[in-house]
Amino acid sequence: MERPADDVMVLYLKLPANERLQFLAGQYIDILMKEGKRRSFSMANPPHDDECLQLHVRNIVGGAFTDYVFNKMKEREILRFEGPLGTFFLREDSDKPIIFVASGTGFAPIKGIIEHAFYKESRREMIMYWGARKLSDLYMLQLPQQWQQEHDNFKFIPVLSEALPEDRWQGRSGLVHQAVMDDFADLSGFQVYACGAPVMVEAARRDFAATRNLSLEEFYSDSFTFSNDPKSA
Ligand SMILES: Cc1cc2nc3c(=O)[nH]c(=O)nc-3n(C[C@H](O)[C@H](O)[C@H](O)COP(=O)(O)OP(=O)(O)OC[C@H]3O[C@@H](n4cnc5c(N)ncnc54)[C@H](O)[C@@H]3O)c2cc1C
Numbered sequence: 001m002e003r004p005a006d007d008v009m010v011l012y013l014k015l016p017a018n019e020r021l022q023f024l025a026g027q028y029i030d031i032l033m034k035e036g037k038r039r040s041f042s043m044a045n046p047p048h049d050d051e052c053l054q055l056h057v058r059n060i061v062g063g064a065f066t067d068y069v070f071n072k073m074k075e076r077e078i079l080r081f082e083g084p085l086g087t088f089f090l091r092e093d094s095d096k097p098i099i100f101v102a103s104g105t106g107f108a109p110i111k112g113i114i115e116h117a118f119y120k121e122s123r124r125e126m127i128m129y130w131g132a133r134k135l136s137d138l139y140m141l142q143l144p145q146q147w148q149q150e151h152d153n154f155k156f157i158p159v160l161s162e163a164l165p166e167d168r169w170q171g172r173s174g175l176v177h178q179a180v181m182d183d184f185a186d187l188s189g190f191q192v193y194a195c196g197a198p199v200m201v202e203a204a205r206r207d208f209a210a211t212r213n214l215s216l217e218e219f220y221s222d223s224f225t226f227s228n229d230p231k232s233a
Contacts, residue, residue: 106196
C-alpha cells in the first residue's frame, strides 16, 4: 500500500504463487467483497510488468470498499477478485495519433496502456491530458513528465480546474476535455481514450463528436461510475 495523495491509495496485489493473470493493458478487475458486493478497479500496470497488479484507489466518502482501504486495510491482507474485464484497451491495429484524456484516478488504466505502447515501441503520436482540481490530485505527476522526456512521440498536458494559491499553477486551467478542444479544431484523424469521472467522459464523447468531427467508433472509454449493489446486499 502506498498513499501518494490524501485521497489516493496505490495497492499492489500479489497473485498466489505460480498464478498469472492474462490481461490487456487498460482492463479492470472486480474486487469481490462480502455479501456479494463488487467494486471495479482498473489495472495501472501493463501486462509485461505483472509481478503485482497495481490499482489506484480514490477514497469515496461513505464508500464501502474505499473506506475500508483507507481506514482498516492492512498490508498482506487477502482479497478476492474477478477479471480481467472490460474493453478499454489499446487498438493496436491502428496507426492514428492518440489523445488520452484522464481525470483523477482515470490515469490508472491510461498509465497501463501508455507503458504497454512504450514497451511495444509504438511510434504512434500520443498526447495525454490529465485533469484534476488541484495540483496534489495529480498524484503521479513525475511519471508522465518523465515519459515526455524519454519519448519524443509522447506529450503530457496537465490541466487544473481549481488550483490552490499555494499550487502557484502556471499551466493549463479549466476542464480537461475543454483543453483538448482548445488545442484541436478537428479530431477526425484521431483515436481518443478517455477515462475517469462519468461527467468528463460523457462531455468528451458528446462534444468531440458534435464539434470536433471525432468518429464515435474511435472513441474508447471507461467511466468510473459508482457500483450498483444488488438489492439484497
Ligand atoms: C470499469 C470501472 C473501473 C473503475 N476503476 C477505478 C479505478 O481504477 N480507481 C478508482 O478510484 N475508481 C474506479 N472505479 C470507480 C469505483 O469502482 C467506484 O467509485 C466504487 O463505487 C467505489 O467503491 P466504494 O465501495 O468505495 O463506494 P460505494 O459503496 O460504491 O459508494 C459510492 C458512493 O455511493 C454512495 N452510496 C453507496 N450506497 C448508497 C445508497 N444505498 N444510497 C445512496 N448513496 C449510496 C456512497 O456514499 C458513495 O458516495 C471504476 C469504476 C468502473 C465502473
